[in-house]
Amino acid sequence: MNEAELRALFDEIDKDGDGRINIVELAEGFKAEGAHGHLSEEVKKAMTADANHDGVLDFDEFRTLLK
Ligand SMILES: [Ca+2]
Numbered sequence: 001m002n003e004a005e006l007r008a009l010f011d012e013i014d015k016d017g018d019g020r021i022n023i024v025e026l027a028e029g030f031k032a033e034g035a036h037g038h039l040s041e042e043v044k045k046a047m048t049a050d051a052n053h054d055g056v057l058d059f060d061e062f063r064t065l066l067k
């Protein structure tokens with residue numbers, strides 16, 4: 001996935017457009033991607049990318065997650 005694709009995906013998940021992905025947006029994003037069953041596990045796993053522990057994923061953290 002290149003930088004532009006990452007940015008497009010980030011913007012798609014970041015529904016309120018504040019430049020950060022919170023847990024609700026993340027869960028909705030996973031649902032949209034067709035994740036089933038262990039949604040909370042997937043979200044928990046994704047939040048380990050929250051390097052500065054502010055409870056949201058900024059673009060840098062999001063990029064690290066998908067690397
Ligand atoms: Ca947001």
Ligand SMILES: [Ca+2]
Binds near residue numbers: 050053054055057
């Ligand atoms: Ca963060």
